[in-house]
Amino acid sequence: MIVEEGLVKIYAPAINIKGPGKAGDIFYNRAMVINRDTTIFLLSNLKVKYALDGLAATGVRGIRMIKECNVSTVINDINPKAVEVIKRNAELNGIETKITNRDVNSLMAEERFDYIDIDPFGSPAAFIDMGLRSGRILGITATDTATLGGRNRKARRRYLVDIATPPHYTHEIGIRVLLGYVGRMAARFDLGIEPIFSMWHGHFYRIYIRVKRGVSNAKRTLEKIGMCEYGGPLWLDSLHDFSYLEEAKLPSWLPSYEKLKKYIELWKGEKFFLFHHLPTISSYLKKSTPPINRVIEYLRELGYEAYRTHFSPEGVKTNAPRDIIEKIILED
């Protein structure tokens, strides 16, 4: 079957509409269009010459990187059947590029790339060490959101953390666990990381980071990682590079243009650690939850910064203390 996505056409032997899919499929996952669109959003705004689509399956992402961002891209998959599909797709789109059938870790051990896309089934943990040493910028997917968000006990083993969080914080904590893990792994190699932007959508987390060389960057990164009242260690600093978000242009042809535009607006307001979850505070106060926009307006009138968050439709990120929120709910 042939599908169209962005500016490319893709032959896909299997199509997955919902959910993360599973190992062994060479599948085209429609639920991941928005994930791939974020790669195009990134690469159309940064100077990247040489990239790697390291776990490519049908090659759709790498082919889009070439066609839509003009970035010279090596497309790789460990599965020889996937490599056949990638070759067919390169031909279908009239592109010539290097296509390899390697374990991405050995490829990354040998070569340096300006950008590396790491898009595995499940946890990216196995690809982080070599990714950090090989790439200047990394785009990393994690679909093991239950582990990262502390909803199963594997987090201790996989990410070396202990997490117990209320359900409404699970996704922000999950992304912070992932960033914290990548940051700690980086420091071992005298590397540091800086997030460009971070996203939760449905069943996946996606982070984009710059890798910074040198001891001072490694130290600075470790200073941004620590414990919070729900456990850790996790990333305590900013999830996004706000100057990037202010300046970056969202390409108009992206299939998820409208959705991403909304996300970007929300990310711009994610300036504080966690958020106030209005239903939780309201139920503690035995009051009904006021409309979120009204709470935000009140807070701004009082001189505080207040924003919505993509992590929860009923969450407010603000520098106001909790008792001010309580007062607003009680007086509403």
Ligand SMILES: C[S@@+](CC[C@H](N)C(=O)[O-])C[C@H]1O[C@@H](n2cnc3c(N)ncnc32)[C@H](O)[C@@H]1O
């Ligand atoms: C989730 S799929 C990739 C989807 C693709 N990036 C996209 O956007 O449609 C994961 C792929 O990683 C490949 N893979 C798994 N382990 C790998 C490894 N060690 N090196 C390279 N590829 C690997 C699998 O064969 C599979 O095709």
